[in-house]
Amino acid sequence: MSHQISQINGKAEMAYAGKRPWHGLGTQVPGLMTTKEALQLAHLDWQVKKVPVLSSLDLTPVPGAHAIIRTDTNQPLGVVGERYEPIGNTEAFAFFDIALGEGQGQIDTAGALGRGERVWMLAKMPEAFEAVPGDPVERYLLCWNSHDGSKSLEVLFTSIRVVCNNTLTAALRGCSHKVAIRHT
DSSP states (O other): OOOOBOEETTEESEEEESSOOTTOOSEEESSOBOHHHHHHHTTOOOOEEEEEEEOTTTOOEEEEEEEEEETTTOOEEEEEOTTOOOOOHHHHHHHHHHHHOTTOOOEEEEEEETTTTEEEEEEEOSOOEEEETTEEEOOEEEEEEESSSSSOEEEEEESSOOOSHHHHHHHHHTOSOEEEEOOO
């Protein structure tokens, strides 16, 4: 399975602090980022919008069907129903400012997958723990969201540094407790 990092106009939609991910994509920064910095450096400072789906035959609206589009590219990310309410990147990741303190440099990685259908932001927690003496394990707080109607916005703790689709999948698979917010 590939990294699936979104690349728009030749720019990888990812930013990371410190150690370079295996795929070598994204914007490297010397230290942890604020939420605002992570949105800008990962090129995630775009919005999503719900628009009616139109028939290709006569351009009439398809009842109950809406597309979620990126406002920077007008590219569709998914088709959703009437009740679906999009949660934009800025809105979704404002959670970190509330939970960890606004203006705090705590974001380790942020990025988008596919064409932007899935986005994440990962905060490094202040203290690692030692599962085995002398072998520290970092702790992270992950917030991820889908813009294609496939999943809820989710927040969870993980020991996996999310840098691509593979590591996001591993973090989600290893999670036993999470908070999920539906898009309704």
